[in-house]
Structures are given as structure tokens and as C-alpha cells.
Amino acid sequence: MDYKVIDLDDVPVTDLSEVEGVPPDLDIRPVGDQLGLSEMRATVWYFEPGEEIQYHAHSEQEEMYFVLEGEFSLKLGRSGEEEYIEADEGTFWVAKPKVGHGHRCVGDDRGVVLSFGAPPVEDPGLDPHSLEE
DSSP states (O other): OOOOOOOGGGSOOEEGGGSTTOOOOOEEEOHHHHHTOSSOEEEEEEEOTTOEEEEEBOSSOEEEEEEEESEEEEEEESTTOOEEEEEETTOEEEEOTTOEEEEEEOSSSOEEEEEEEESOOOOOOBOGGGOOO
């Protein structure tokens, strides 16, 4: 089939704390897996206040994020050029390959972020300070 339609509520929640060796300890809904995506990843991430995805980079994958709910502090940029930016509902951001990025839920309520990454390589994240341009 060349198309598929799903409802987010029908995508099971994965508790990443139950997946060995996969930080961070967050809940996700692997939307892309449910849709059968092969050329990109799509994930809905759930954050309690204070939870975060650490500053990291990917060697090949470009990632785009969109805040569905909540308030976040973003850390973006190459090593030595990082910037902190505040983001709330309706904010998009992107990180190209080898560009560091991370975000923390800074609001008093739950945060929800939709992310897309392509190509869908197995790359758990690299230390941006160890990458060359």
C-alpha cells in the first residue's frame, strides 16, 4: 500500500527506560514505525518538567522538531558556537548533520515534541565537541 492513516492515540507508548542502552528516560510514540516509514523517522516525545534530550549530534541524519505542547529551552549549534533559545507551542527547529542540538522542558506542564529525522540511520547521537566540520 502506498499510504497509511493512523490516529496518534492508536500508537502505543514506548517507555525508553525499558530499552537497554537508550537514553533518555522518556516516553515516546514511534509514529514512523507505525506508518511503516523507510526514508525517515517520525516520533512524538513526551517530557515532564525538567526532562531533556542532552546536547548531541548525528553524523548523517538531519532532524526537524515541532513543539506541540509546553515550553522548552533549546541548545543549538556547532561545538563552541552553541546558542540557547526559548521555544514554545508552534515553534520549529532543525539541526543539520554534525550540528549539536538538545532541549529541556522548562515549563510547569508536560511538553510534547514531534520530530522527524532523515535518513533513518542507526545513530544514537555523537558528542558534538568531538566532531570536525
